[in-house]
Amino acid sequence: MSAKMSNGEFKNDVAMRGKGVYGANSGQQHSAMLSALPLITKSVADSWGKRPYTDRPFTIAEYGCSDGKNSVEPIAAALRGTADAKHVQLFLSDQPSNDFAATSKNVQKIGEDGEKDGISIFTAMVPRSFYKQVLAPNSADMGFSLMSIHYVDKMPPLREGEFPFDTSRKETRRQTWEKDFCSFLRLRSSELVDGSSLVLSQLSEPPEGGDNFAVVGQALGAGAQDMIKDNLLSHDLFKHFELPTWYPEPERMRELVASVGGWAVKDLFQQEIEHPASVELKKRRAEKEDPEDLEWYAGKVIDWLAAVVSGYFLKTVAITAGDMNEEQREKLLQEWISRSKKRFLADSKDAKVTSWLVFARLQKC
Incomplete structure (x- = not known):
């Protein structure tokens, strides 16, 4: 849940779980990232040596x-x-509450x-939401944002009698995300130089309907119901x-890019990403069916999604x-995770955990 603002809106100021928890449980994000690497390579090939500035480092921004x-x-x-570059500048941005010490x-x-390669690399960390201006105008040669832009900046308050899972609320999330995504593109257009590329990946609507990682979400919901x-x-x-998220269809994303203007879609595709623990479990059970493997699997997939949503859970509990103090809220969080693992083990066992993502490479015109 996001923090309430004075004008009645809810601002999404939540970062991913810190102190190494998110990194240790981001295996599926890692698998998705690997699918984006060819787009990163293409982006640099398009922009390196073609930029209008020769008196500054080649600059890469991550949002x-x-x-x-x-x-x-x-x-x-x-x-x-950029192997022959002498100087490279990196800007790494995230919410002010992000664990930048771990970064x-x-x-x-x-x-x-x-x-070692003879390149001077200057790294800067920017504690600012990417729904604000992050860099000075015309200062980056390429940018990328992986598994982040399905989050919105602010959510209107729930209407009287409305619940988060209502159809009306889903429509609100859709409209809010589309507005924010267009704002994101305009902001990046001001920060990136002409001819540069922006690589994006985010959760998307599965092509045949349904929900991403549904069985994990159901287990977390059941764990919370048990605690209630x-x-x-x-x-x-x-x-x-x-x-505060929305998972768009790929073609809707293309339409929104076109509506903003100033960007050419160079690549856009959808891909299913299976959780690496799901892949590993199939290998293990092909050799031998060990009940401990199912416990391991439940732990892996619940810890993964919990590392993503814990901040929102703690906000809602508050x-x-x-x-209730911070220590008490943290204790409730751990109880929720523990119960959710038991529910997953009882209800889903070896069910496949998968997500659909859309990948895009945009070039600034």
């Missing part, structure tokens, strides 16, 4: 870096395309490797708990659970 665990390989792919630790090796029954969580939880 939504989280703890940097999945930033290293995209940046390394970009640097391979710094994870990306430190990039600068060290650059020095035991009076550990307020009944108001489900009235307020809402992920709103609905009355006078």
Whole structure:
């Protein structure tokens, strides 16, 4: 849940789980990132040597870096395309509440490797939402944002009697995301130089309908319901708990890019990404069916999604659970995760966990 603003809106100021938790549980994000690497390589090939500025470093911007665990390989792919560059500048942006100490630790090796290759790499971290201006005008040669832009900036408050899962609320999320996505593109257009590229990936609507990672979401919902029954969580939880996200269809994304103008769609495709733990479980069970593997699997997939949504859960608990300190809220979070693992093991066992993503490479005209 996002923090309430004075004008009645809800601002999404939540970052991914810090202290290494998100990085340790972002295996599916890593798999998705690998699919974006060829687009990163193409972007650098298009922009390197064609930029209008020769008196500054080649500049790469990431919008939504989280703890940097999945930033290293995209940046390394970009640097391979600028092998003869002498100076490279990196801007890594995320919410002010992001764990930038973890980011710094994870990306430190990039600068060290650059020095070995004779490249001076200057890294800057920008604690600012990418729904604001992040860089000075015409200052970046390429940008990328992976698994981040399905989040919106602000959500209107729920209407009287409305719930987050109502059709009317889903329509509100759609409209809000489309407005924010167009704003994101306009902001990046001012920051990137002409001819540069922007690589994007985000969760998208599955081609045959349904929900992404449905079985994991159901287990988390069931775990919360168990806690409500035991009076550990307020009944108001489900009235307020809402992920401020929207997963568009690929063609709708193309239409929105065209409506903004100033961008050419060079690549756009949809791909199903299976959670690596799901892939690993199939391998294990092909050799031997061990009940401990199912427990391992439940732990992996629940910890993965919990690392993403924990901040929203804690915000909602703070709103609905009355006078409760941070330690007590954290204890509830861990109880929720534990119960959700048990529910997944009981209800889903070895069910496949998968997500559909849309990947795009846009070039600034």
